[in-house]
Amino acid sequence: MTGGESLVRALAAHGVTHVFGIPGTHNLEIYRHLGAHGIDHTAPRHEQGAGYAADAYSRASGTPGVALTTTGPGLLNIAAAVGQAYSDSVPLLVLSPGMPSNHPVQSTGLLHETRSQTGALSHVAGFSHRVSSVEEIEIAVARAFTYFRTGRPRPAHIEVPLDLLEAAYRPGAPRRAPTVAPHAADSSAIERAVRALAAAERPGIVLGGGALAASGDCLALAERLAAPVVTTANGKGVVDEHHPLSLGVSLHSPAVQEWLADRDVLFAVGTELAESDFWSAPPAPRGRLVRLDIDPAQMYTGIPADVSLVGDARATLPLLVGALPGAPSGRTEESARAVTDLRAKRDAETRTRDLRWTPWLDVIGRVLADDAILTSDSAQCCYYGALPHLRTGARGRFLHPTGFGTLGYALPAAVGAKVAFPARQVVALSGDGGLQFSVQELATAAQLGLPLPVVVFDNGGYGEIRDEMIARGDTPLAVDHAPVDLPALARAYGGNGVRVSRVDELASVLVRALDTPAVTVITIAEEGA
Structure with missing residues (x-):
């Protein structure tokens, strides 16, 4: 067995059935063995999207999410998602290859060479573990799952040197993290x-x-x-x-x-x-x-x-x-x-401001099933609008990137939640500025071939920062965007798209999107934007 297969076997031993990632030159030995060990795969179009999808998969399912990157830029691309998972206490496991075991400290120009991947990720994740032998691979995976089970969950990173992924060895029984019962206070x-x-x-x-x-x-x-x-x-x-x-x-x-x-x-x-x-x-x-x-x-x-x-x-x-x-x-x-x-x-404190969202959110709340999953973004329509005003029942979930406050979470998170629960309604809620941080994941959503509405409140840019500039007495700068035809972009990616101009149109459009096996972008122009 190679180190790459050892890594995949260890994931399967801990109940992993799905990973999110992008194949690259250095992680192919891992990809080779996924199918044989019963692990499915979704390929987002950017590693940050893979991280957000795995994060939401974890939040929705209650099990750790797993993301797989290649070396160097692939791993660093996922760092923002790792930071969000740390802030929100999400058990996210990021796996990556690393430079060979005997790689010199002095740069040699090897493809994707990075000064220290573990140095970078250890300051963002709960821990970053570079294995030193092929036998240590399964131990590192067991360490991560033990970490997830024994305290406040945080993301973890495991790096396997290139030479160890290809190295052959004779494995023993799989190493597994122990089952840990929840402990009561004193x-x-x-x-x-x-x-x-x-x-x-x-x-x-x-x-x-x-x-x-x-x-x-x-x-x-x-x-x-x-x-x-x-x-x-x-x-x-x-x-x-x-x-x-x-x-x-x-x-x-x-x-x-x-x-x-x-x-x-x-x-x-x-x-x-x-x-x-x-x-x-x-x-x-x-x-x-x-x-x-x-x-x-x-x-x-x-x-x-x-x-x-x-x-x-x-x-x-x-x-x-x-x-x-x-x-x-x-x-x-x-x-x-x-x-x-x-x-x-x-x-009453914010009624005037919130009226640009609440009539639309009332419609969304009436249409959705009580176990629907909504994914959210760091957008005004989400934190001012949906968080307080769109009520969630005990069977539903609302996944929001708080604390770290990343942008671009909603769409790839919806992909992750839909992968976890294909039969449940999943709706992404975003602003136009935030959506464009990860808009390429429309391709991933289209490829799923499952109903996935993406409701976008369009205020023509970065509405929150625009408002903050105005409140400071500044002239708004770099916050107003040229118009983008987001429904047309969705169609270009293989999905559907529609603009809704009246509140009384939204219900039928959303119902149709929830019944159509495709991603559907629904844009709503914010009043006064």
């Missing part, structure tokens, strides 16, 4: 949390991406406490946003921030409570803060916890819920009224 910490929450008169709950796998327990906790729930962007849909206790994604709202600060006990699960969650400096809570997170650093980073629960939400929340008494009589109705009032205040 029992004494759980007791302190129960006392704090049981005594709370004005409880509130903040849920982040670390709570996604414990959706049912989060709902049970909210109902036991009769406490309103607000989520981060990554926590969107942890609790059904149609539930009377759900405020949805609302941490950016001044009214909601003031409400949070006034809680006598605030319970935060799987969230950093960071500036990127609040879109401003996080408000200091005036009451006690109970934090549950798998990452111990969250107990003292940012807003420090008064009660620290270090453990997996899946294992810890059932113990909390089981130990808590029921809420006082009448609190459920009082909290539901507070949620209704806070939603109204939140929406």
